Amino acid sequence: QVQLQESGPGLLKPSETLSLTCTVSGGSISSYYWSWIRQPPGKGLEWIGYIYYSGSTKYNPSLKSRVTISVDTSKNQFSLKLNSVTAADTAVYYCARGRSSWNQWGQGTLVTVSS
Amino acid sequence: QSALTQPPSASGSPGQSVTISCTGTSSDVGDYNYVSWYQQHPGKAPKLMIYEVSKRPSGVPDRFSGSKSGNTASLTVSGLQAEDEADYYCGSYAGSDNLGVFGGGTKLTVL
Numbered sequence: 001q002v003q004l005q006e007s008g009p010g011l012l013k014p015s016e017t018l019s020l021t022c023t024v025s026g027g028s029i030s031s032y033y034w035s036w037i038r039q040p041p042g043k044g045l046e047w048i049g050y051i052y053y054s055g056s057t058k059y060n061p062s063l064k065s066r067v068t069i070s071v072d073t074s075k076n077q078f079s080l081k082l083n084s085v086t087a088a089d090t091a092v093y094y095c096a097r098g099r100s101s102w103n104q105w106g107q108g109t110l111v112t113v114s115s
Numbered sequence: 116q117s118a119l120t121q122p123p124s125a126s127g128s129p130g131q132s133v134t135i136s137c138t139g140t141s142s143d144v145g146d147y148n149y150v151s152w153y154q155q156h157p158g159k160a161p162k163l164m165i166y167e168v169s170k171r172p173s174g175v176p177d178r179f180s181g182s183k184s185g186n187t188a189s190l191t192v193s194g195l196q197a198e199d200e201a202d203y204y205c206g207s208y209a210g211s212d213n214l215g216v217f218g219g220g221t222k223l224t225v226l
Contacts, residue, residue, distance in 0.1 A: 035215070037215075043219075044204060044217055044218065044219045044220045045153075045161065045204055045206070045217040045220075046217065047206075047214065047215030047216065047217065050214065050215075058211075058212075058214050060215070061212060094160055094161075099214060100149045100151075100206075100207075100208040100214055100215060101149065101151035101163060101166040101167070101206065102151075102153075102161075102163060102206075103163045103166070103172055105160040105161055105162070106160065107159075107160055108160050
């Protein structure tokens with residue numbers, strides 16, 4: 001059973017860059033799509049974007065100008081960078097396997113943006 | 116505001132059936148058979164319950180079923196059990212530029 005685990009700083013200041021990594025264990029990152037999804041406290045889910053193991057990406061148009069997703073197949077990891085964060089980016093960030101439906105999820109990591 | 120519209124709440128007694136709707140547009144739910152449903156208990160990650168409108172992943176009880184008519188998808192939970200109490204989110208493919216959209220979520224209460 002594949003497992004996903006997010007890691008990265010939990011507290012950022014406005015204008016900083018959010019950087020998270022998702023480590024995939026129990027299976028290979030190859031031959032699958034991998035996504036980032038976030039959930040502001042008490043609110044619904046928002047798809048951020050996906051990456052294929054080969055490196056091709058798609059991003060949510062509302063975040064596209066600030067988002068970069070990358071993959072490191074040698075480490076079985078993929079990563080998220082979100083530039084110029086504001087309080088509106090405060091959320092639980094999940095990594096998940098899939099492109100338009102997601103069948104494996106990490107436990108999520110809370111990222112708070114506050115001065 | 117979410118791209119897909121769900122009722123904020125739904126409820127039913129143990130053993131009963133409840134249906135949760137998810138309304139989109141002809142650019143997402145209505146145009147693609149890629150609707151999925153997720154169950155989320157408090158403090159936990161979402162769990163895939165239905166994909167491609169009506170398919171169940173291995174391990175999901177057959178009490179959970181999905182369907183679609185036009186721009187509206189539905190999740191039906193039959194034989195309600197206490198552990199079904201959770202938030203439920205629908206998701207849909209929305210074309211090659213905006214691959215993933217979600218509903219705002221429905222809180223299911225088992226009375």
